[in-house]
Amino acid sequence: MDRDKIAALVPLVRDTEExxxxxxxxxxxxxx
Amino acid sequence: xxxDGPPRGPYLLGSLRKGLKVLDRFAHRQSxxxxxxxxxxxxxxxxxxxxxxTLEEFGYLTKDAATGRxxxxxxxxxxxxxxxxxxxxxxxALAPLQDLARKTGETVHVGVLHGTEAVCVQAVEDTRLAxxxxxxxxxxxxxxxxxxKMLLAHxxxxxxxxxxxxxxxxxxxxxxxxxxxxxxxxxxxIREQGYALDEEEMEIGLGCIGAPIFDHAGRAHG
Numbered sequence: 545m546d547r548d549k550i551a552a553l554v555p556l557v558r559d560t561e562e563x564x565x566x567x568x569x570x571x572x573x574x575x576x
Numbered sequence: 577x578x579x580d581g582p583p584r585g586p587y588l589l590g591s592l593r594k595g596l597k598v599l600d601r602f603a604h605r606q607s608x609x610x611x612x613x614x615x616x617x618x619x620x621x622x623x624x625x626x627x628x629x630t631l632e633e634f635g636y637l638t639k640d641a642a643t644g645r646x647x648x649x650x651x652x653x654x655x656x657x658x659x660x661x662x663x664x665x666x667x668x669a670l671a672p673l674q675d676l677a678r679k680t681g682e683t684v685h686v687g688v689l690h691g692t693e694a695v696c697v698q699a700v701e702d703t704r705l706a707x708x709x710x711x712x713x714x715x716x717x718x719x720x721x722x723x724x725k726m727l728l729a730h731x732x733x734x735x736x737x738x739x740x741x742x743x744x745x746x747x748x749x750x751x752x753x754x755x756x757x758x759x760x761x762x763x764x765x766i767r768e769q770g771y772a773l774d775e776e777e778m779e780i781g782l783g784c785i786g787a788p789i790f791d792h793a794g795r796a797h798g
Contacts (some may be wrong), residue, residue, distance in 0.1 A: 545775065545783030553680060553785050554771055560676040561787035564686070567668045568797065570790030 594619065598627045599636060603715060607645040656713065663688070665789065665798045666697040666712070673700045685710040686789065686798045687723050689731075692739050694724035697798070719745050719759050720752050722774035722786030728759070729766040730788060730796030736760065752777045 597617060601608060608616075614624045628646055631637040635651035669686045676684045677700040685699035694717075699710035718724025719740075728736065740756050747754040753762055766772045774784040791797040 545773075545785075550773065550783075550785065553682070554787075556676060556679055557684075557785045558771060558787045560672045560684075561789050563672045564665070564669045564798070565788075565790040567672075568665065568789065569792030570794060570797070 594623065595627045595630065598624060599631060602637070602646075602648050603713060607640055607643060607647045609645050613646075663697050669698045669789070669798070670700075673698060676700075677702055683710050685714075685723070687727075688798050689718060689724065689727040690715070692718050692743070694718045694721050694727060696723075716778060717746060717748075720748055720774070720778045722772040722784040724786075725759075725763060725766055725774070726772040726786035726788050727796055727798075729763040729772065733760075736763075748778050749776055749780050751775060 598613065601613060601616060610621055610625055610628065613628070614621045617624065628637060632639065632646070632649070635649045637646045638649040639645070640647045665686060665688065673684045673686065676682075681702050683699065683701045685696045687694045687696040689695075693715040696710055696712055696714040696716075699712060699714075701710060716724060718728050728739075731739070736756075740759070745752070745754045745756065745759065753759045770787065772786040774782070774786070776782060788796040789798040
């Protein structure tokens with residue numbers, strides 16, 4: 545996977561994981 | 577014989593452990609001949625034969641009429657259903673994963689750590705012909721996947737030692753992390769940057785990005 549693709553995908557992945565964390569009652573991922 | 581970290585402990589039943597290791601192989605490949613399974617596990621054919629017959633008797637395995645090989649039986653369906661029903665993450669994750677798959681055109685999945693393996697509990701595959709496959713129940717060695725490394729990165733040093741001390745880190749490609757100190761260094765980087773990458777560490781040509789899902793206790797759950 546090239547760096548541009550990683551840079552484009554990381555925010556989308558993290559946003560998704562934060563949404564799911566929030567649904568599970570957890571803190572935002574970037575808070576740790 | 578594979579080294580995928582069998583549980584160790586003083587109270588384990590040897591015969592049950594052998595039986596479960598046989599059953600476990602069916603999560604990785606759907607059908608097995610006696611000879612192939614015996615070779616895979618490093619167990620004698622008579623031993624594996626008796627285990628297969630027992631599992632068939634109780635409906636956990638059945639014979640494929642066309643090939644004569646053993647395949648998973650319907651009894652497993654009930655167990656699998658019970659295992660995933662209690663996993664809240666599986667259902668909470670579905671809609672966000674579908675959104676992510678739509679936006680990226682990539683296969684996306686979430687999973688949990690079970691021993692030294694990452695277990696997929698929900699997956700949405702992209703629709704291209706040449707795509708990464710992911711399915712519920714799929715297990716991958718945690719040290720060689722983005723999901724697994726992400727989860728390991730949020731375990732304590734003592735937990736990591738308990739998981740890996742004295743165990744090999746199997747190498748799947750030249751890029752697989754295969755020694756514990758290197759894995760620990762990689763996990764520190766992952767904690768700092770907030771996401772994990774698998775750059776052809778499990779399979780050449782495959783890459784993956786993993787980010788943590790935290791539960792109500794603040795623990796990286798998936």
